Amino acid sequence: MTKILGVLWNSSSDTFCFKVSPSASNIFTKRDVLSQIARIFDPLGLLGPVISKAKFFMQQLWLLKLEWQEKLPVPVASEWASFVQSLPVLEELRISRFVLSENLQSIILYGFSDASEKGFGAVIYVSTINNSGDRHSHLLCSKSRLAPLKTLTIPRFLLNARSLKDERVSGPLSLKEINQAELWLIKSVQKAEFCNEIKNLLRGEPVHCSTIYLGHFRNFREGVRVTPFMMATSELRRGDRRGVTPQHLLCMAMKIMRLRVRDSLTVAYEF
Numbered sequence: 001m002t003k004i005l006g007v008l009w010n011s012s013s014d015t016f017c018f019k020v021s022p023s024a025s026n027i028f029t030k031r032d033v034l035s036q037i038a039r040i041f042d043p044l045g046l047l048g049p050v051i052s053k054a055k056f057f058m059q060q061l062w063l064l065k066l067e068w069q070e071k072l073p074v075p076v077a078s079e080w081a082s083f084v085q086s087l088p089v090l091e092e093l094r095i096s097r098f099v100l101s102e103n104l105q106s107i108i109l110y111g112f113s114d115a116s117e118k119g120f121g122a123v124i125y126v127s128t129i130n131n132s133g134d135r136h137s138h139l140l141c142s143k144s145r146l147a148p149l150k151t152l153t154i155p156r157f158l159l160n161a162r163s164l165k166d167e168r169v170s171g172p173l174s175l176k177e178i179n180q181a182e183l184w185l186i187k188s189v190q191k192a193e194f195c196n197e198i199k200n201l202l203r204g205e206p207v208h209c210s211t212i213y214l215g216h217f218r219n220f221r222e223g224v225r226v227t228p229f230m231m232a233t234s235e236l237r238r239g240d241r242r243g244v245t246p247q248h249l250l251c252m253a254m255k256i257m258r259l260r261v262r263d264s265l266t267v268a269y270e271f
Contacts, residue, residue: 001017007041007043007044009097010094013094014096014097014098015094015095015096015097016044016046016094016095016096016097017091017093017094017095018040018042018047018090018091018093019091020039020040020087020088020090020091021039022036022084022085022087022088023035023036023084026081027071027077028071028072028077028080028081029066029068029069029070029071029072030058030061030066030067030068030069030070030072031068031069033054033057033058033061033072033080034058036054036084037051037054037055037058040054040087044140044141044142045123045141045142045143045144046093046095046139046141046142047090047093047249048121048123048142048143048144049144049243049244049248049249050090050243050244050245050246050249051144051243052119052121052144052146052243053083053243053244053245054083054243055146055243056118056119056146056243057079057080057083059146059149060076061076063149064076083245086245086246086247087246089246089247089250090246090249090250092250093249093250095139096138099126099128099138099140100126100128101128101130101134101136102130103130103131103132104128104129104130104177105129105130105131105133106128106129106180107126107127107128107129107177107178107180108126108127108128108129108178108180109124109125109126109127109140109172109178109180110124110125110126110127110137111123111124111125112125113161114161115147115157115160115161116147116157117147117157118146118147118243119144119145119146119147119243120144120145120147120157120160120161121142121143121144121145121161122142122143122144122161122167123139123141123142124139124140124141124142124172125137125138125139125140126138126140126172140172143167145160
């Protein structure tokens with residue numbers, strides 16, 4: 001095992017892996033919870049759904065207004081103990097470092113973003129096509145954030161998620177090898193007026209809308225064909241924003257790490 005920028009790399013299998021050190025204590029305080037979350041180092045967001053679940057738990061502790069050294073209530077402590085005990089499962093996860101293929105013809109980035117009342121997130125996949133027309137896809141990175149305690153509408157959360165996705169995809173798009181990018185905004189809600197509100201926000205209508213929701217279109221590198229706004233139904237959910245347990249992440253790993261692409265149709269798994 002070798003450490004690269006804090007991430008464990010298995011040179012034999014050319015995969016990223018994780019080392020988790022869960023707390024051995026059965027008594028937890030708010031400080032202990034924050035300390036455990038901080039020990040999970042994941043700069044690429046490969047464990048994003050699990051970390052989101054932990055951060056949401058921490059947010060609930062703030063709502064309980066507990067002191068830093070105050071013991072967690074028994075039901076809350078039991079829930080956290082169960083989560084901590086499941087963390088070593090993450091050490092079984094293996095994620096391929098090499099995301100390209102030989103005899104490359106083109107590279108396409110696929111970005112997905114989604115949101116709910118609990119939080120919002122974005123995930124980026126890289127899909128390669130070789131000279132024979134074969135496609136290969138891999139998870140590249142992801143990022144998630146908790147929803148603030150201040151109440152916002154789902155469309156605004158979706159646009160926050162989209163901004164997060166643009167932020168994540170801007171780095172890979174600067175590479176000259178990238179030929180195309182498709183950025184998907186997941187429609188978690190089925191009401192047509194919500195979709196219209198999102199589109200109005202993107203167009204700058206109404207005028208009084210805050211600029212934080214209007215400044216999403218970036219000047220990407222010239223020569224890259226970017227499709228900046230496409231709606232997809234919740235069945236095409238890739239960037240999960242609710243959080244999952246380590247066991248769930250491991251069980252879904254094979255589906256999460258791959259994206260099936262057929263012609264111009266993106267086929268994604270429920271996550």
